[in-house]
Amino acid sequence: MTQLALVIDLNVCVGCSACVTSCKEWNTSGPAGFMSDDNPYQAEPTGTFFNRVQTYEVGCFPNTETIHFPKSCLHCEDAPCVPVCPTGASYKREEDGIVLVDYDKCIGCKYCSWACPYGAREFDEHQKVMKKCTLCVDRIYDESLPESERKPACVLSCPTSARLFGDVEDPESEVSVAIREEGGYPLMPEWGTKPSNHYLPRRKQHLHIHEDELIRADNPLKKEERQPSGPVDAPTLDDSTSW
């Protein structure tokens, strides 16, 4: 079984929204488009996005940190949006596990939007059908593209490589290794929907430098018994003393 999915590293996501714009750019001109964008520069912009980056400040001041949280359809293994669709327009592909909407069968009843616990569904105001992330299904199998580019637009555009793409059912895939070794977790597993997209947690980097690491033990000046250029705590060009 194959289950394509994204793994998003919250530790390195800088919230630049390159994934949002590249997603919209690719998909608005493809079979999933167009994607509405009304009043984009006014007080109440509306539009369809398959992927949105939410930014949260977590914690209480002064112990706060900013987390950028990109969210799109999680392509659940047991997707609650699929069984509720009256016409079967919402479906999950057997071959790669991508959850898609058949725009020709969607009647726009929006019941799938009620059923998705992640709020990933977006109603297109102009085409009047329900839309969501397709994992760039029109791109990842396109053999006219170089193999390195057969990835979702958001993955290719991410400047910090915070987005990984692959088969989460293959234990040796890049995404599976990342989930296994970096503590990847699904969003709200308690729903039992088995979301395929995973998130890698924030990992705090603490740099521990011992004091003696700052003093060069093999300082050649010592051998030559020359006097130090200044006191130990005086600033130097390379942050290490000359002692």
Added chain:
Amino acid sequence: MKKIHLQEIDGNSTGYLGLLAFLGAFVLAALGSTYYMEHNGHWVTGMNNQIVWGMPHVFAVFLIVAASGALNVASIASVFNKKIYKPLAPLSTLLALALLLGGLMVLVLDLGRPDRLVVAMTYYNFKSIFAWNIILYNGFFLIVGIYAWTNLDRTMKKYSRYAGFVAFIWRLALTTGTGSIFGFLVARSGYDMALMAPMFIIMSFSFGLAIYLLVLMAAYNWTGRPLGDVIIMRLRKLLGVFVAAVLYFVIVYHLTNLYATEHHGYEAFILLGANGGGTYSSIFWVGQILIGSLLPLAMIYAPGVANDRKTLAAACVLIIIGGLAQMYTIIIGGQAYPMEMFPGMEVLESTFADGQVAQYSASLPEIMLGLGGMAVAMIAVAIGIKVLGFLPQSLDDAIADPHHKAE
């Protein structure tokens, strides 16, 4: 009990034509609203990606629920063989069909793609409760249509009981399906409860009978046909029982939610107006409980309250207003309360509304579409009683009451 004569109304009076024109204006406004909303996209309404079902669905679900309740009077006659209700059965079937027609009109016109109705009718995902509802609505038209035929055509009279029984089972299934649209929703805190199905059934009894009583009294009053007190007083007492039963289910629903800690946030939102739920708690307490339940109960049962038809009609109007308030609380309130996206965390501010109370205020086109559905139902009744004999010539006590004793 004397023989009952069913007869069409004349329907030539200025009053009748005026009524049609008045209701027609609402239908035109509804069609104009639909054009406006379809042409511009649903962003011109109050709806957004959080509140995907707005005011039209409040009206649509109310009318669909009331439709199956309006059939109740006929069911009492056929299934439970109560003779006094038999002359009331034809109007009951007509009203049921008319209300469903109005409700479905609103529902379909509020779909993203009403033009794809044929897709909805030809592709069924049998795992979807929504698809089952489409089957139940279509079946209701067919079964209640046949049932109405057995009531009107003397040659078919012998099948009336069987048709009535099937219609009774079907209407219970239909309202179970409508309630389960919400009961089967696991993603949102206000739903996901088996109680939704029976609660919707009892709501249908109450709303349907309130509308039935208003239509019955209006039809007899405006056509000058006699309508005895025995029938009205019986239906009045029945209505009181139904209103009390709805209140009971609402109490059980909230008590069940209050028992589970995970639903405390939702209950505080609806009952106390916490976290920006002030509108919904006002609509719940004032609209649903006070106007829709307590006042009508007092008007029906309280000693010293005038036991007349005007008070009863006023109680019916309050029940309808309360029913719409109840639908608003269930449908809009349940969507406005945020989904638990980050368990254990309190979301104070969000860039795209995740974890936040959704904002919604119904726009005028949405309200007009809903009222248009009600108008369509009433036009269907008005035309129905003109072209076919749904109404007995007289429902005077001497004719309608099988136990009537001449004084």
